[in-house]
Amino acid sequence: MSNTLIFALLSTLSIFSALMVIFSRNAMYSVLYLVICFFTIAGHYVILNAHFLAIVHIIVYAGAIMVLFLYTIMMLNLNRESEPHKPMLLKLASVVTGGGLFLVLISSLKTANQISPVADNGMGTVQSVGKVLFTDYVFPFEITSVLFISAMVGAVVLAKKDVVQ
Amino acid sequence: MKDIVDQSAQFALSTILIPLLPLLGFTINAFFGKHLSKTLSGALATLSVAVSFILSLTIFFAAQNDGFSAFSVEVFEWITAGALRIPMEFYIDQLTVMFMLIITGVGSLIHLYSMGYMHDDEGHNRFFAYLNLFVFFMLLLVMGANYLITFIGWEGVGLCSYLLIGFWYKNQEYNNAAKKAFIMNRIGDLGFLLGMFLIFQNFGSLTFTEVFSKAGNYDLNDGMIVAITLLLFVGATGKSAQLPLFTWLPDAMAGPTPVSALIHAATMVTAGIYLVVRSNILFSLAPDTQHVILIVGLATAIFGAIIGLRQNDIKKVLAYSTVSQLGYMFIALGLGAYSAAFFHVMTHAFFKALLFLGAGSVIHAMSGEQDIRRMGGLWKYIKVTGITFIIGTIAISGIPPLAGFFSKDEILANAFAHSPLIWGLAVGGSMLTAFYMFRLFFLTFCGEFRGTEEQKHHLHESPATITIPLIVLAVLSIIGGFAGVPEVLGGSHWLNRFLAPVFADNEILSHSAHHLDHNLEIMLMCISVAAAVIMITIAYVVYVSKSVRPADDQHQPGGFAKLIANKFYVDELYNAIIVKPVMFLSNALYNFVEVYIIDGFVNLLGKGAVGGSRVLRLAQSGNIGFYFFAITISILVIILINTLS
Amino acid sequence: MNEFVGGQVPFDWYLYLSLVLFAIGVAGVLMRRNAIVMFMSVELMLNSVNLILVSYSSYTGKLSGMVFVFFVMVVAAAEVAVGLALLVSIYRNIRSVDIEELKNLKW
Helix, strand or coil, rough: CCCHHHHHHHHHHHHHHHHHHHHHCCHHHHHHHHHHHHHHHHHHHHHHHCHHHHHHHHHHHHHHHHHHHHHHHHHHCCCCCCCCCCCCCHHHHHHHHHHHHHHHHHHHHCCCCCCCCCCCCCCCCHHHHHHHHHHHHHHHHHHHHHHHHHHHHHHHHHHHHCCCC | CCHHHHHHHHHHHHHHHHHHHHHHHHHHHHHHHCCHHHHHHHHHHHHHHHHHHHHHHHHHHHHCCCCCEEEEEEEEEEECCCCCEEEEEEEEEEHHHHHHHHHHHHHHHHHHHHHHCCCCCCCHHHHHHHHHHHHHHHHHHHECEEEEHHHHHHHHHHHHHHHHHHHCCCCCCHHHHHHHHHHHHHHHHHHHHHHHHHHHHHHCCHHHHHHHHCCCCCCCHHHHHHHHHHHHHHHHHHHCCCCCHHHHHHHHHHCCHHHHHHHHEEEHHHHHHHHHHHHHHHCCCCHHHHHHHHHHHHHHHHHHEEEEEECHHHHHHHHHHHHHHCCCCHHHHHHHHHCHHHHHHHHHHHHHHHHHHHHHHHHCCCCCCCHHCCCCCHHCCHHHHHHHHHHHHHHHHCCCHHHHHHHHHHHHHHHHHCCCHHHHHHHHHHHHHHHHHHHHHHHCCCCCCCCCCCHHHHHHCHHHHHHHHHHHHHHHHHHHHHCCCHHHHHHHHHHHHHHHHCCCCCHHHHHCCCCHHHHHHHHHHHHHHHHHHHHHHHHHHHHHCCCCCCCCHHHHHHHHHHHHHHHHHHHHHHHHHHHHHHHHHHHHHHHHHHHHHHHHHHHHHHHHHHHHHHHHHHHHHCCCHHHHHHHHHHHHHHHHHHHHC | CCCCCHHHHCHHHHHHHHHHHHHHHHHHHHCCCCCHHHHHHHHHHHHHHHHHHHHHHHHHHHCCCHHHHHHHHHHHHHHHHHHHHHHHHHHHCCCCCCCHHHHCCCC
């Protein structure tokens, strides 16, 4: 019973914060709501026995990515007055589309097999994930370092101010 | 059997060389003629035809032997498609040999003549190229072993006729005359083609020997045979200028005179007669068609003669004379006298070529003048031409012992055996022939000179290359008739005996041969000769003693004479009935169908593409939000379709 | 613990939760004109996918799901870095992050 309660609580929080993300007028508020959403999802990871991933999630997303967003928003100095809005009709249409997509996906996944949980305590710890990561998936792991380098170089090149001759 | 194989092997090379040499001459003159000197290109062309003549002579002499029989030489396998097998094959029998001799013999004389006549012309090498090409196609026509090879030659001579009539292409009228000749020929060719289709459908083959051997299975006047023969006759009508497809021949005089001599007197126009004589078995099986041929030939003979009475251009008179004489040949064909028809082809080739070449010499002496009203008294200036011309005129009028008498008389005898009325009409035409030919002679050579001083100053006899062919042809016109002296006059009719194997399989012909009483035949001869002499005398009285001269263009007489002088308005009739409606239809089709329907449809496609793209490009609004929407909805639809199916 | 807390819940619920978050993310992308908020909605979508991957991984006991989530996070991070740099560059040019302003590729 309590399990269901925990799940329900976490889910409600995440859905609510996600809705607030897209409906907020202020970009800053959207960022903050998104952080809350990430925390709830991290909570989900915890109850799903994926401890390592939960921590990594918080560090990477809430700690790095959202901070980046905040920096950008502050640097661009966006405030409420200059916030552009779409006409009401289009907003309605987008909500309807989103809802429609949800329904379609639900219907297409209706035929999915039922899965019953497997008991495995040791899953999700740093050791087990690390073992799989560094044995089966070591090559993609090394490639991601290359990916980061290219992303870094790209970001620096793009954001640099043009040198005036 | 062995003899046939031996002959075929013995003469295979000659047979292939005979048409090949003129083709070679054509190629050399066409591609390199400009680099050769005029004499060289002309000599080359003449030589190629002359060598073909010598080779034909060898086959001819071999044919005199008793052991000779017709043989085929297959050059290569041409068409093999299912049941249809048409090889490129030559079939040499006595008929072919005689035609080959005429074509190459008279042809080489005319080539020699052209060397002098066309010497000052700038298109010299082109002329000889076309002449050689013509000889090649004509040989193909007579030597072919099946209807298709003959048809190739048929079409080819039509093409060369077009090229040569319109030789001086810078003159638009000459071009029109050439086009007229070609198009009228085409109408006849359609008949020939349909006839070939029917032949193939019924006999399963186009090769002569195969078709004729199967022809015996058919009854007399079988509908299919009548249809085939009628269609073949339509083809012959176009090519041999019979009613109603004859108006191209007088217009074809626009070409140079050697062309008129070779093509429109001696060879191409006789192609129709060759076709009928070759298919004699089929025609003998269809007496209905033969009646049609007889009527058409008779009408043409008389019609042409009447028009010739009032023509004032020296070449036009000869042209209508050709039309009339061709009518006589078709009369013979209609009576089943195939050998007589060929005899007349041969003698006509001699004296008509002679007359045309003589006319050319006259025109040359008169510095290009062709109207006989402005000639006269030329006898003392151009003696050789005059002498040969009178020989030709006497020959065509049917005075013995020149060539025309024997051939024409054989036709008349056959006509009388069939029906005295036809004989009477034919004799009438013969009288008209004598009259207008001597009118031509008297007006041209006798009396006083009626031309300009300038022309009189330039009057001179033609060079040797022109006069030698004239003399040779005159000699042939004199002795040519002796090839077919009938028994009634003590001869043994060598030609009939020589050509007998060609008609050996034609049982109907052998059953229906006419035999007249000898006395009756001699009486008929005397009557026709007397009639001709009477007409000559009348012509002499009118044009020499009384010095009647044809009226100038401003003073044309009225009534019947005007009708004749205007060629019975046949050209105008054709113009109104055929040409104008076709032009009207063509214009209507262009202005309505072409512009609105076809162009409209094509333009519609273009406009559709442009309009469609104009609508489609609105999707590229550049608005990213719209793009997202489009992506999302597309994914939605795809997943939906996937789930539902 | 023999079973994890989340394991008591029927698996379908996690599926629905993930789909809801995904749909909200799609709606956000379509609805907002601010490029930064659109970007954040994309992040939301990625997270929903991560969630379902982890739940599959936990429920079936296979660890490769978690490793995949790991890599998704890596890619998301790199993508954010480059994307925000792009945004800054755009802002420098047109002084706005409104995507309606970027209409030069019109027909």
